[in-house]
Amino acid sequence: MPDDALGRAFGVPARREPVLPNGVLGMLLFVATEVMFFSGLISAFVIGKSNAVGGWPPPGQPRLPVEETALNTAALLASGVALYFANRAFKNGSPNTKRLLLLAIALGGFFVVFQGAEWVALIGEGLTLTSGQLGGFFYLLVGTHAVHVAAGFIILLYTYSKLSHDDLDRFTFWPAQVFWYFVVGVWPILYWQVYL
Amino acid sequence: MRLARVSVAAAAVAVAWLADLAYACPSCASPLEENRQAFVDTTVFLTVVPLMMMGGFIWWLRRRIRAMEDAREIAVHENLLRDAGPFSKDR
Numbered sequence: 001m002p003d004d005a006l007g008r009a010f011g012v013p014a015r016r017e018p019v020l021p022n023g024v025l026g027m028l029l030f031v032a033t034e035v036m037f038f039s040g041l042i043s044a045f046v047i048g049k050s051n052a053v054g055g056w057p058p059p060g061q062p063r064l065p066v067e068e069t070a071l072n073t074a075a076l077l078a079s080g081v082a083l084y085f086a087n088r089a090f091k092n093g094s095p096n097t098k099r100l101l102l103l104a105i106a107l108g109g110f111f112v113v114f115q116g117a118e119w120v121a122l123i124g125e126g127l128t129l130t131s132g133q134l135g136g137f138f139y140l141l142v143g144t145h146a147v148h149v150a151a152g153f154i155i156l157l158y159t160y161s162k163l164s165h166d167d168l169d170r171f172t173f174w175p176a177q178v179f180w181y182f183v184v185g186v187w188p189i190l191y192w193q194v195y196l
Numbered sequence: 197m198r199l200a201r202v203s204v205a206a207a208a209v210a211v212a213w214l215a216d217l218a219y220a221c222p223s224c225a226s227p228l229e230e231n232r233q234a235f236v237d238t239t240v241f242l243t244v245v246p247l248m249m250m251g252g253f254i255w256w257l258r259r260r261i262r263a264m265e266d267a268r269e270i271a272v273h274e275n276l277l278r279d280a281g282p283f284s285k286d287r
Contacts, residue, residue, distance in 0.1 A: 019261055032249050039245050043238035047223055050234035 027175035031182045034148070038186050041144065042193055045137050052133060061134045062125035064195050065118055072114045073191050076149075079107035080184035083156075083177055090163075090173060098163060104180070105156045112149055115142070141194055145187060152183045 020028075049056045057063070086100035119139075127135045159176045162168040223235035 017264065019257065019264060028253070032246075035249060036242075036246060039242055043242055046238050047231065047234045050231045051223070051226065051228065 021171045021174065023171050023175040024178060027178045031178060034182060035186075038144070038190075041141055042189065045141060045193060048133055048137060057134050058132055061132055062122060062127045064138070065121070066195050068114075068118065069191060069195055072111055072118075073188060075107050075114070076111045076184055076187050079104045079111065080181060082107060083180055087173065087177060090168075090170070098160075101156070101160050101163060105153065105160060108149060108153045108156060108180075112146065112153060115146055115149075138194060141190055145183070145190055148183050148186075152180045155179055 052058055082100050082104035086097050086104055089095075089097040089100055122138075127138065129135055129139045155176045159168060159173055162172060221235065223231050226232055226235075
């Protein structure tokens with residue numbers, strides 16, 4: 001190894017960057033368990049849907065707001081894109097990092113608020129956790145995801161706070177991104193399965 | 197000793213012979229074709245997802261290790277890093 005040889009020649013150990021920082025490895029393991037958790041939920045939903053008497057969505061149940069949620073989906077995807085560019089700006093030491101991170105947080109916040117409003121409307125129309133199979137699965141799947149979005153939102157706020165105090169390093173920023181990309185990436189699958 | 201081994205093997209075969217179908221899966225005996233197909237699809241999905249995650253992780257890790265090995269590092273003594281002005285280790 002050239003760097004080791006150089007280090008030996010000068011009598012000092014070569015400084016090496018870890019292949020995978022502990023924080024990132026921990027977050028990746030956590031996200032892997034979350035992927036399996038959501039896969040289980042989606043599988044249960046697919047089987048439940050195929051077993052429904054009278055077709056899907058069940059007759060007499062409120063319709064889910066497909067178009068409005070498509071807009072919300074776009075907002076969440078845009079949040080992921082904004083975070084990607086925030087990371088690029090952070091790597092280059094660009095002052096745009098703050099603005100892009102704030103945009104990602106704002107879009108994530110918009111998603112949570114919009115979904116809350118959607119839930120209020122659906123509950124008003126009679127779709128509750130106990131109103132039937134559709135309501136049960138809807139609140140379980142979308143609610144579980146909403147909890148993750150809220151958690152990711154808090155993580156991004158923490159990241160922004162650290163950035164504001166010039167205290168953010170990439171070993172903190174990276175795991176936060178891994179979690180947010182997971183939250184953003186799993187949503188289109190849920191939207192496709194639950195809404196369409 | 198040999199008799200004991202043969203007895204254990206015979207017992208294992210007998211137990212296997214006695215085993216019957218257990219309908220633990222509510223979808224396997226469903227009269228609905230769509231339901232049975234959904235069960236097969238989700239079984240495949242849940243089998244493939246962890247394998248893809250592990251495979252993807254190993255592939256990404258290999259790529260990252262190679263990229264890090266290609267980027268040559270320079271050995272710098274700790275004392276030099278400590279008083280390097282704006283490039284100081286502590287900053």
